Amino acid sequence: MNWGALESSLREEPLFYVQKPDGNRILGEDARCKTLVKYVHQLAPQATIQHSKNEGKHNHIKAKAMGVVAGYPDYTVTWGVRGQAFVEMKGYTAAGRAGELSQAQIDQCNKLFRQGFPVACFFTPEAAFEWLVEQGMPTIGRIAA
Known part of the structure; x- marks a missing residue:
C-alpha cells in the first residue's frame, strides 16, 4: 500500500475569491478599510457595513x-431582507509586505462560503465595493474614476 498517497494537507486553500496584491505599498489595511466604509456609507446608504471585532490583544477566554x-x-x-456578504480586507505592512490570509481566516471564510454566503478578500476598496454591487447591494451611484 502506498501510504503517501493517503496523506492530504490539513491546510485548506481558499474556496472564495482572493484579489492579488495591488502593489500600492503605501496604503496599509486601515486606510483601505476606511475607504471601503466611506464608499458604502456614501454610495450605498441602504446597506449596513459592520466591522467584526476580531483583532488585537484581548483575553482569549473572555473573547x-x-x-x-x-x-x-x-x-x-x-x-434588504436576504442581502448579505462578507469582506476581508488586506493591505501592506510598514515594511512593504503584502498581507496574507491566515489559516484561521481561510477556514472561517471557507465555512461561510460553504454555507452559501458570498465571501471575498480584497486589497483595493474599489474592487470590494464593485463586488458588493455584483452581489446585489443597492447603490445610488458608483465610484468616480
Whole structure:
C-alpha cells in the first residue's frame, strides 16, 4: 500500500475569491478599510457595513465566551431582507509586505462560503465595493474614476 498517497494537507486553500496584491505599498489595511466604509456609507446608504471585532490583544477566554471568532472576515455587509456578504480586507505592512490570509481566516471564510454566503478578500476598496454591487447591494451611484 502506498501510504503517501493517503496523506492530504490539513491546510485548506481558499474556496472564495482572493484579489492579488495591488502593489500600492503605501496604503496599509486601515486606510483601505476606511475607504471601503466611506464608499458604502456614501454610495450605498441602504446597506449596513459592520466591522467584526476580531483583532488585537484581548483575553482569549473572555473573547471566545463573548463570541469572538478567530479568522472571521473584517466586514459583514447587509442590505434588504436576504442581502448579505462578507469582506476581508488586506493591505501592506510598514515594511512593504503584502498581507496574507491566515489559516484561521481561510477556514472561517471557507465555512461561510460553504454555507452559501458570498465571501471575498480584497486589497483595493474599489474592487470590494464593485463586488458588493455584483452581489446585489443597492447603490445610488458608483465610484468616480
